[in-house]
Amino acid sequence: xxxxxxxxxxxxxxAKSIPREHAxxxxxxxxxxxxxxGDELVExxxxxxxxxxxxxxxxEGCSMCGYFNDTVPGGVSDEMLRKQWEKIRPSLKxxxxxxxxxxxxxxxPTEVPLDFADAVMSDMKEMGIEKVLIESLPEFxxxxxxxxxxxxxxxxxxxxxxxxxxxxxKCVNKRLRWPHFVKVxxxxxxxxxELKAYILLKPPYLNEKDAIEDAVQSAIDAAPYVDKISINxxxxxxxxxxxxxxMRNEWTAPWLWSVVEVLDRCKDLPVRVYSDPTGGxxxxxxxxxxxxxxxxxxxxxxxxxxxxxxxxxxCECKSxxxxxxxxxxxxxxxxxxxxxxxxxxNGRRF
Amino acid sequence: MEPVGHExxxxxxxxxxxxxxxxxxxxxxxxxxxxxxxxxxxIVVGKPFDLPPKPLGLDSEKEPYLHLSENIAVLxxxxxxxxxxxxxxxxxxxxxxxxxxLVYAPxxxxxxxxxxxxLGVDIFDDLSVELRSSTGWLLEDGHWVKNQSNDxxxxxxxxxxxxxxxxxxxxxxxxxxxxxxxxxxxxxxxxSQILHYSTKVLVEKGAKIHTPIRAxxxxxxxxxxxxxxxxxxxxxxxxxxxxxxxxxCSARKPYFKSSSHKRFFNAIREVDNYLSLHIVSVTxxxxxxxxxxxFCYPAAHYDIAVTGVWSPTEVEMIRRQLSRIExxxxxxxxxxxxxxxxxxxxxxxxxxxxxxxxxxAERPSSFEGLEVLQNVARxxxxxxxxxxxxxxxxxxxxxxxxxxxxxxxxxxxxxxxxRMPYKLRCGDLAAISPVVGGxxxxxxxxxxxxxxxxATIKAENFKLVGDLFAVGVKGYEGDWQIxxxxxxxxxxxxxxxxxxxxxxxEMVSMKRGxxxxxxxxx
Ligand code: SF4
Ligand SMILES: [Zn+2]
Numbered sequence: 128x129x130x131x132x133x134x135x136x137x138x139x140x141x142a143k144s145i146p147r148e149h150a151x152x153x154x155x156x157x158x159x160x161x162x163x164x165g166d167e168l169v170e171x172x173x174x175x176x177x178x179x180x181x182x183x184x185x186x187e188g189c190s191m192c193g194y195f196n197d198t199v200p201g202g203v204s205d206e207m208l209r210k211q212w213e214k215i216r217p218s219l220k221x222x223x224x225x226x227x228x229x230x231x232x233x234x235x236p237t238e239v240p241l242d243f244a245d246a247v248m249s250d251m252k253e254m255g256i257e258k259v260l261i262e263s264l265p266e267f268x269x270x271x272x273x274x275x276x277x278x279x280x281x282x283x284x285x286x287x288x289x290x291x292x293x294x295x296x297k298c299v300n301k302r303l304r305w306p307h308f309v310k311v312x313x314x315x316x317x318x319x320x321e322l323k324a325y326i327l328l329k330p331p332y333l334n335e336k337d338a339i340e341d342a343v344q345s346a347i348d349a350a351p352y353v354d355k356i357s358i359n360x361x362x363x364x365x366x367x368x369x370x371x372x373x374m375r376n377e378w379t380a381p382w383l384w385s386v387v388e389v390l391d392r393c394k395d396l397p398v399r400v401y402s403d404p405t406g407g408x409x410x411x412x413x414x415x416x417x418x419x420x421x422x423x424x425x426x427x428x429x430x431x432x433x434x435x436x437x438x439x440x441x442c443e444c445k446s447x448x449x450x451x452x453x454x455x456x457x458x459x460x461x462x463x464x465x466x467x468x469x470x471x472x473n474g475r476r477f
Numbered sequence: 478m479e480p481v482g483h484e485x486x487x488x489x490x491x492x493x494x495x496x497x498x499x500x501x502x503x504x505x506x507x508x509x510x511x512x513x514x515x516x517x518x519x520i521v522v523g524k525p526f527d528l529p530p531k532p533l534g535l536d537s538e539k540e541p542y543l544h545l546s547e548n549i550a551v552l553x554x555x556x557x558x559x560x561x562x563x564x565x566x567x568x569x570x571x572x573x574x575x576x577x578x579l580v581y582a583p584x585x586x587x588x589x590x591x592x593x594x595x596l597g598v599d600i601f602d603d604l605s606v607e608l609r610s611s612t613g614w615l616l617e618d619g620h621w622v623k624n625q626s627n628d629x630x631x632x633x634x635x636x637x638x639x640x641x642x643x644x645x646x647x648x649x650x651x652x653x654x655x656x657x658x659x660x661x662x663x664x665x666x667x668x669s670q671i672l673h674y675s676t677k678v679l680v681e682k683g684a685k686i687h688t689p690i691r692a693x694x695x696x697x698x699x700x701x702x703x704x705x706x707x708x709x710x711x712x713x714x715x716x717x718x719x720x721x722x723x724x725x726c727s728a729r730k731p732y733f734k735s736s737s738h739k740r741f742f743n744a745i746r747e748v749d750n751y752l753s754l755h756i757v758s759v760t761x762x763x764x765x766x767x768x769x770x771x772f773c774y775p776a777a778h779y780d781i782a783v784t785g786v787w788s789p790t791e792v793e794m795i796r797r798q799l800s801r802i803e804x805x806x807x808x809x810x811x812x813x814x815x816x817x818x819x820x821x822x823x824x825x826x827x828x829x830x831x832x833x834x835x836x837x838a839e840r841p842s843s844f845e846g847l848e849v850l851q852n853v854a855r856x857x858x859x860x861x862x863x864x865x866x867x868x869x870x871x872x873x874x875x876x877x878x879x880x881x882x883x884x885x886x887x888x889x890x891x892x893x894x895x896r897m898p899y900k901l902r903c904g905d906l907a908a909i910s911p912v913v914g915g916x917x918x919x920x921x922x923x924x925x926x927x928x929x930x931x932a933t934i935k936a937e938n939f940k941l942v943g944d945l946f947a948v949g950v951k952g953y954e955g956d957w958q959i960x961x962x963x964x965x966x967x968x969x970x971x972x973x974x975x976x977x978x979x980x981x982x983e984m985v986s987m988k989r990g991x992x993x994x995x996x997x998x999x
Contacts, residue, residue: 293514297534332533337514376557377537450611454604456510456518458584459531459553464605470612471621 136300139188142366143195149177152210155197155230157218161432163399164224164258168432171224174215178203178238181231183264189288189301190331193364194230208243216250225251225279226260233261234272234283241272248278258282260323265303268311270318283315284323284357288330289341290348298330300368305348312352322353328360328389328402328413329381331369334455335448335463338381342389346400355399358389360413362406373411378461382468383407383415383423384448387437390430401431416444416469444468478577479989480947480979482650483684483959485675485700486567486597489649490579491989496523498579498599499590499649501642503635504607520549522579522600542566543573543580549600550574555582555593556605560670567596568678576983587641588619591658592668594645596675603638610634616641619661652688659695673698680704682980685960687774687914692781696762697794701775705763706794710801711879712767714808715872716864719755720857721804721811721831723822725841726760730778731771733898737842741814744847748854752864755808759818761791764798769877769897774914785817796825805831810857814850816841866896873897874916878907881915887929888916913962913976913996920997923964923974932957932977933964934984934993941965941972944995947979947987956981963993972999 149155155175162171180198181188188195203211219225227247231238251259260282263272273281287308288299295301312322326345329338346356360381363373372378386402393400404427406412408420415423419442429435447470451463466472481497482489490498502508502520509525511518517528529544532553543550543566550573552566574580581600582593590601606616615624616634619641624630648654662669672695679700696702714721722745727735733742745751756768766776787795804811804826811833813823823835836853838846874893878885891904902908903916906925910917918926927933932955936945945965957963957977965973975995977984984992 291514293533300534332531334531375537375554377554447608447611450607454504454607457504457508457602457604459551462554462557462584464556464586464608467608467612471609471614 136187136368138371139366139368143184143188143200147196147199149197149199151177151199151203151207152214153177154211154215157215159218159222161428162224162226163432166433169224170222171226172219172222173226173228174218175228175230176208176211176215176233176239178208178229178231180229180238181264182235182238183301184231187300189286189299190368191299191327191361191364193367193370196365197230205240205243208239209246212243212247212250216254219251219254219256221255223255223257224260225256225258228262232263232267234263235267236272245275248275252277252279258321260284262286265308265311268315270314273315273318273320280321281319282321282323282354284325285311285353287324287345287349288327290345291341294330294333294341298332299327308349309352323355323357324349324353325357325359328358328386329378329461330361331372331378332460334458334461335381335385336452336455338461339385339388339452343392346389346393346396350393350396350398350400353398355401356393356396358386358393358400358402360386360402360404360407362404362413363411372461376462376465379463380406380411381413382448382451383413383420383427384445385452386413386427387423387440390427390437402427403431414468415442415448418442419444444470478987480576480983480987481990482652483979484649484652484654484686485595485679485683486570487594487649487654488597488599489646490599492523494523497646498522499594499642499645500600501638502600502602504603508602517544517546517551520581520600526579528581538562540569541573542569545574545578548578550578550580552580552582552598555598556585556589560667561674563593563596563671564674564678567675568682570597571980571982576980576986587616587638588661588665589668589671590641591619591645591648591654591661592671592675594649595654595658596671601642603635606634606638607631620664652686655699656691659693662695676700676703680707682958684980685774685958687778687960690762690775690779692762692779694788696779696781697790699762699775702762705770705773705775706798706801708880709765709770709798711883712770712802712876713872713879714755714767714802715769715869715876716753717807718809718862719753719807719864720854720861721808721826722754722756722854723811723813723815723819723826724756724758725815725818726758726766726783728780728783731776731898732758732766733768733771740842740847741850744851745854748851748858750858750861750863751854752866752869753858753861754812754854757802759795759815759822761787762794764795765802767802767876769873770880770915771898772909772911772914773877773880777911777914787818787821792821792825795821796828799825799829803829805829809861810834812836812850812853812857814838814841814846814853867893870894870896870901874901874903877901877915878903882931884929887925887931888922917996918962918964918974920971920974920999923962923997924971926962926974927964927966927971931955931964932961932981933966933971934977936965936967936972938968941967941995941998944978944991945973945975945993947984947990947992950984950992952985953981965993965995970999973997 157174179202184195256279258280262284328342404413479491507521509519517530526548527546529546537554579599582598584604610630614621616637648657729735758766814836826833836849871893878888888903895901906922907916935952963977973995975993978991
């Protein structure tokens, strides 16, 4: 496999080896957000359980993923998981849609014990929750890992990232194989689950233009096998390869215009394709210029919730984005000079 | 592809059809996109060449640094790599890319092009300029100024960029690229850092061209200056226990030709045993220049505004140079007759524990000054062991030969005759040559040098008349820098000596251009 990745992960491994101090009886976070349940706008309850974390991250990890910062390398006992759940429960009261994340795979039984998962699912079902979203690597998407006694409708989100094996190998460092992805999607569907795919926009090393093409192609490829697609513009998380490249100025976070273009080119696909950019509007997340970041993010939110389309968004910086797209492939990496998005006007650094 | 000029690690290549490097390519005309992630697209430099694939998944700080296609070596991230890293890469460019590939650095700012050309980059593009043009900035002498009018900046900046590159090229052909780089570094911290870190590699690998240095504060870092200074530790005075005479430098070079130095000489030659006086001039940026080294580049090739005020850096430099010649072990005494530099020289010499007399003459070459000098010299030399001219000549030859060659026995075991400056000879092996800047080897000297492990170029068998062209070079032994003396061997016979005009590997891989400027044929 791509040996070239190893050198750059040296410093990531160093970061991973530093002990992290986390309260084990507390979830990483919990909040509520607007979401569509079918065609209905509802308020979803979201929580991130603190667990041992993703097994892949312990082995090597993906280039853009800093989730390990929130995990507990030695693992979290059942008892502590239950304590975390007690703290999450109240925020799910009255909700019809829940998203229960870990910083890994909810249905990896070595990360989240099956008994505990089963209890949590029953609990949610009894609370009246209709649908629950969990995330998993494809290798755990096996019916034996989610045949719960009593559970809401299950929606499994898989980080496909890209349908190109070259991008997965060289840019993302994820050992996912397309045929395997297709296989697990089909089997999960046959077992009553819904599927959601995450697709990256501008993984490290890709330039703006290649990144757009890769995301669009990946969405087209994934559409037949999933029920919705979330386009995730890569953001700069702590202690990641992405952060390293970003600090070296070899890669910059994608433009929001690129997100808009990908969504526009996916609008005729038979599944919902939307985006909720993490860290949007900041230097660490997808951004345009200072004058339009807010406006475009608002537009994306409306689009995500089915309240509007993106065609009316406009800003002076869009012509700059056109220029960078036309030359980005010749720059040979994902970089861009500081300040370009705001026209190198003084003071501000985007 | 014919190298027609070198400076630093950079080169001026003639690609035919009026095309010379360093060259600029324009995205719209010269670059073609890759069709997929695994290919690299192409670039037109006279004709189209494939580019190597993009460096997906690679760490830019790990070797190999360059990405190669058949004809192009891409130096990715040139605009973002740390200055030290850029310099490290520069020192390895030819090892990775060879000489036959063009080195292309994409997306570089115009202000960084001169230094990168100096470090070996052949091709640049207009990507940075395109971004600036599209946001209303005008390129002016390598800098960006905000433009208020509605001019067509793309074409205006494109033209300016072409002029900028042509300035880089003409700087190389005039031997003034370093000056150009120094100018661009003045208001650009990144360029000045890169320049700062590159001194060592330039001293070790850079082309030695004999352009006069128009010195400024940055010249203390000039590789020729540093090289001269470092070599001084190999220099020894002609005879032990002489009296050191420190004189001021002169505007005219070599110093001994200046009217002031002629007057100094006329004053001291009247003193008994004046051959026991050893003249060393004090100057910036070189520090100390013994008489024997006055022909050596850049001692005879620099201009500096003499203010009589020594900066702390310069004082430190002189102190370092003194530690390289260790005057306290080689001389019995010192006389300082250096005008405005006298005070500092006296204290630095005393600091080293050498018995030192300051003549205190404010105008050293005035009648009064010369009188004082003569008197002090007479006093100091009174009773010192006499030095005869044969002894002195031998010592001068050794001092100079050691400065030029780390192992100079092959020259100095011969019969030394004549005297500095013009008549000094090492038997029939070498004689002073202002063009070479020290001892110039004769054909016999070349033979001695070659059998002593000196740089030897093996050429095809043909009757060598005039210079040796790269196409005739088969191989080489030893190492050299452009500007060094080399020996040419044909069919196991030494057939010529001359000055290297290309780097070792370059001679072998180039098909055109002068490899050795021949000075003596068999
Ligand atoms: S992105 Fe997903 S699979 Fe990759 S390391 Fe992070 S949690 Fe694990
Ligand atoms: Zn904008």
